[in-house]
Amino acid sequence: MKKYLGISLAGLVIIFGGYYLFFIQGSGISGFPIHPINESDNGYSFNKTDIAGNSSLPIPPLLEDKNPDPDKAEFHITAQNATKEFISGVETETMGYNGNYLGPVIRVRNGEDVSVQVENNLEDEITTIHWHGLEVDGDADGGPHSGIQPGESWTPEFTIDQPAATLWYHPHPEKNTGRQVYKGLAGLFFIEDEVSDSLDIPKEYGVNDVPLIIQDKQFNENGSFQYELGMHDVMNGLQGGTMLVNGAVDPYLEVPKGMMRLRLLNGSNASVYELHFSNNQTFYQIASDGGFLENPIEMDELILGPAERAEILVDFSNFKDGDTIQLSNKGSEFMKFVVNGESESNYAIPEQLTTIEKIDPDEAVRTREFVFQGMGPMVNINGKQMDMNRIDEFVDIHETEIWEVSNESGMGMMGGTVHPFHAHGVQFQIIDRDGNPPPLNETGWKDTFIVYPGEKVRAIATFNHSGVFMYHCHILEHEDAGMMGQFKVE
Numbered sequence: 001m002k003k004y005l006g007i008s009l010a011g012l013v014i015i016f017g018g019y020y021l022f023f024i025q026g027s028g029i030s031g032f033p034i035h036p037i038n039e040s041d042n043g044y045s046f047n048k049t050d051i052a053g054n055s056s057l058p059i060p061p062l063l064e065d066k067n068p069d070p071d072k073a074e075f076h077i078t079a080q081n082a083t084k085e086f087i088s089g090v091e092t093e094t095m096g097y098n099g100n101y102l103g104p105v106i107r108v109r110n111g112e113d114v115s116v117q118v119e120n121n122l123e124d125e126i127t128t129i130h131w132h133g134l135e136v137d138g139d140a141d142g143g144p145h146s147g148i149q150p151g152e153s154w155t156p157e158f159t160i161d162q163p164a165a166t167l168w169y170h171p172h173p174e175k176n177t178g179r180q181v182y183k184g185l186a187g188l189f190f191i192e193d194e195v196s197d198s199l200d201i202p203k204e205y206g207v208n209d210v211p212l213i214i215q216d217k218q219f220n221e222n223g224s225f226q227y228e229l230g231m232h233d234v235m236n237g238l239q240g241g242t243m244l245v246n247g248a249v250d251p252y253l254e255v256p257k258g259m260m261r262l263r264l265l266n267g268s269n270a271s272v273y274e275l276h277f278s279n280n281q282t283f284y285q286i287a288s289d290g291g292f293l294e295n296p297i298e299m300d301e302l303i304l305g306p307a308e309r310a311e312i313l314v315d316f317s318n319f320k321d322g323d324t325i326q327l328s329n330k331g332s333e334f335m336k337f338v339v340n341g342e343s344e345s346n347y348a349i350p351e352q353l354t355t356i357e358k359i360d361p362d363e364a365v366r367t368r369e370f371v372f373q374g375m376g377p378m379v380n381i382n383g384k385q386m387d388m389n390r391i392d393e394f395v396d397i398h399e400t401e402i403w404e405v406s407n408e409s410g411m412g413m414m415g416g417t418v419h420p421f422h423a424h425g426v427q428f429q430i431i432d433r434d435g436n437p438p439p440l441n442e443t444g445w446k447d448t449f450i451v452y453p454g455e456k457v458r459a460i461a462t463f464n465h466s467g468v469f470m471y472h473c474h475i476l477e478h479e480d481a482g483m484m485g486q487f488k489v490e
Contacts, residue, residue: 057251059206063104080121087223095183101247103187110193115157120148133167138467144174164196165291178476202261216240237270237475243334252336258343266304270475276301278326287311290427290445292353305420305450307474367402372419385482393487406456416453424469428459
């Protein structure tokens with residue numbers, strides 16, 4: 001007995017010691033590791049003049065709809081191994097959908113019947129494709145139960161039944177999500193509807209309506225990157241010192257003197273971004289994860305946790321040809337906008353965007369508690385780690401519930417880590433954060449929200465789709481380590 005006790009104590013000392021060395025040393029403000037670690041901490045030592053950057057921002061193509069019926073859509077997607085030069089002359093092994101990195105944009109309409117043929121051409125590994133933010137039944141959701149074997153395909157079918165929104169898709173295989181997303185498997189999924197049609201906002205895709213998939217990578221000295229987890233990565237998730245936008249390093253986008261609509265996705269594995277413009281100009285957020293906000297929100301900084309999305313309107317009218325404005329994360333510039341020419345259209349900030357029917361908390365039939373706990377390989381929710389054969393929560397279909405998510409991770413004075421909470425197949429409305437009203441840009445529909453150490457967030461939702469779904473931390477290394485559970489709606 002003493003022997004096993006000694007081994008256990010020694011193990012705890014090693015874990016706590018590693019936690020202190022890597023978690024605190026790599027942490028951000030107040031001990032919270034929400035900042036990407038510096039380039040010097042990453043083995044990023046090549047000269048930035050070697051980067052295949054300062055190139056025009058790549059715009060993901062719109063995926064062709066193979067069905068001519070206006071009420072139906074059919075798409076084909078292939079997950080495949082590839083290579084890509086992020087650094088000039090250096091090829092990195094990657095993964096992509098229908099290409100060498102990331103994937104095309106799927107654009108559908110509310111009410112449309114959709115089928116997607118997904119082929120797995122990856123070498124010797126299972127994958128899935130999860131429609132992040134889409135409200136569909138569990139058998140079409142693409143979680144870890146929907147594994148696609150190499151050389152095989154999966155064709156989910158579903159009807160779009162939610163308002164216009166910027167969603168995304170990515171793999172979700174058990175214990176291998178972080179690696180596959182990091183290697184490049186991700187893409188955007190747009191829903192349009194009568195509201196988005198009617199709004200007088202930029203909507204010409206790739207011209208004044210532009211997607212920005214923001215990620216960060218750890219590059220090796222030779223300019224390649226690979227997915228290898230050190231202690232810091234196990235503790236905090238894999239964070240890198242080099243930012244990519246749509247798969248490009250330091251890109252630029254030419255913009256006219258006028259209004260631009262930017263659809264931003266934090267597609268990182270773990271980093272929380274604090275985004276602002278180098279001239280500190282304001283912008284207006286018009287949409288969050290699940291669609292339009294009721295009113296535009298004027299802001300000068302946007303905080304996005306992993307998997308969160310936001311649509312913003314930025315006015316470049318007051319600049320001169322040749323002026324450049326940088327997009328920054330915590331003061332580190334990673335993308336520039338170059339003003340060139342006049343806009344063909346004049347837009348004003350709308351006074352109202354849509355109407356959101358608020359869910360009355362009194363309608364909730366129950367409150368469930370979800371507690372983020374542990375660190376490193378010991379991360380868990382409610383003291384349990386993911387078990388594919390166990391259903392953790394049973395939910396009655398069409399009922400409204402309050403989910404109370406709290407973050408008790410960390411070791412007291414050693415701080416803690418931010419955890420982004422995500423649930424599949426449903427959109428939430430945030431009731432409060434520690435009893436206080438949420439920020440105005442969190443008053444719309446949310447499928448992912450960050451929870452700071454010691455914080456408690458209450459969110460409400462009505463569960464209208466049946467099946468087995470996941471809830472988890474969207475730091476992908478935490479998800480893969482078991483910070484995930486399953487709920488069944490029936």
